Amino acid sequence: MQFMLTPEVPSLKKPITYTDNVLLIGSCFTEHISDRLQQHKFKVLSNPHGILFNPLSVADSLDSYINARQYTADELFLLNELWNSWAHHTRFSNTDKEAALSGINTSQSAASAFIKKADCLIITLGSAFQYYLKETGMPVANNHRAPAQWFEKRLLPINDIVAALSNTLQRLFEANPFVQVIFTISPVRHIRDGVVNNNRSKARLIEAVHTLCGMYDKVHYFPAYELIIDVLRDYRFYDVDMVHPNFPATSFVWEHFVTSSISPSVHEVMQQVQEISIARSHRSRFPDTDAHKKFLDSYAAKSRILMDKYPYLDLSEEINYFTSGKL
Numbered sequence: 001m002q003f004m005l006t007p008e009v010p011s012l013k014k015p016i017t018y019t020d021n022v023l024l025i026g027s028c029f030t031e032h033i034s035d036r037l038q039q040h041k042f043k044v045l046s047n048p049h050g051i052l053f054n055p056l057s058v059a060d061s062l063d064s065y066i067n068a069r070q071y072t073a074d075e076l077f078l079l080n081e082l083w084n085s086w087a088h089h090t091r092f093s094n095t096d097k098e099a100a101l102s103g104i105n106t107s108q109s110a111a112s113a114f115i116k117k118a119d120c121l122i123i124t125l126g127s128a129f130q131y132y133l134k135e136t137g138m139p140v141a142n143n144h145r146a147p148a149q150w151f152e153k154r155l156l157p158i159n160d161i162v163a164a165l166s167n168t169l170q171r172l173f174e175a176n177p178f179v180q181v182i183f184t185i186s187p188v189r190h191i192r193d194g195v196v197n198n199n200r201s202k203a204r205l206i207e208a209v210h211t212l213c214g215m216y217d218k219v220h221y222f223p224a225y226e227l228i229i230d231v232l233r234d235y236r237f238y239d240v241d242m243v244h245p246n247f248p249a250t251s252f253v254w255e256h257f258v259t260s261s262i263s264p265s266v267h268e269v270m271q272q273v274q275e276i277s278i279a280r281s282h283r284s285r286f287p288d289t290d291a292h293k294k295f296l297d298s299y300a301a302k303s304r305i306l307m308d309k310y311p312y313l314d315l316s317e318e319i320n321y322f323t324s325g326k327l
Helices: 028-039 055-066 097-117 158-175 195-215 224-232 247-261 264-280 290-309 316-324
Strands: 021-026 043-046 076-079 082-085 120-125 129-133 151-155 180-185 219-221
Touching: 021 028, 021 055, 021 097, 028 043, 028 120, 028 247, 028 264, 043 097, 055 097, 055 120, 055 158, 076 097, 082 097, 097 158, 151 195, 158 195, 180 195, 180 224, 195 219, 224 247, 264 290, 264 316, 290 316
Parallel strands: 021 043, 021 120, 120 180, 180 219
Antiparallel strands: 076 082, 129 151
16 A cells, blocks of 8 residues: 655756766755765865855846856944845855955856856745835845835746846856756745645646746756655644754655766765764764774775775865874
8 A cells, every 4th residue: 555655856857966066056955966966075065155046136146146146345234233235145244244245256256167067056045925125126035034014925936036146047058058957846835935835836836847847958956855744744844833844854854966966986985984974973982091092093994995096085174183083
């Protein structure tokens, strides 16, 4: 007897390998996939603007990387004793204006260089609701806890989402003809919009993304949203806030991502890297014992052997940890 739907997750024609450069943009669910890729030592750049939820902000950020844009001091504003950017997440905010601007533009430079050599771009859209500053009409990526009366909130039409992202994709493919794009929809519930409006929002994102997949051969869809909403289907797969998927849920999605989107030729290497990563996170109660020193020696040797066998891996941080731990 079958107790759950069998997920249909199509495989990429050109799956991701260790030699690929992977750029990830979008909502907080992007961070889950990014963390897993980084843990397995893939070449990753994640959210150079910080977490972004809506498609207009995603499109604007990608345009800024393609155009190698540098932000200026007059684009920052002071609120609650912090200098902020309407285009960026609060992780770039700072009490010092020059420090905030420097952090933003350093990230811009890295993203501009990375996007030109990226082999894969993963975009996770979280919400079709867009906030606009009433005073100027400018769309914003983050409200930075500004007063609610400063903003007008709109649910973006599907055509507007498709137009914004399509224009960006065309520029992207001109700048980098070899990149492939994977869209996902975040399964995180934006419950502040209400259950009904959250579902309206997700539906518009899903329809827009599938329209884009039909327009471009190099644009694909990974069903992270459906894996949690339609396959797992249960609140036990959400955190205590009933909004964010928990560790078992994100692990379930990750397993399907590996199967469908990462080359089978590197799965064995990933397992070996994972073993070293777990050892790296181990904290001994008795670090001065011979047993712990042998443990460190063993994993330093395993890391060196793996790097020698697969030169594209960078385990220098792990080797440094295992060797310095004996001092």
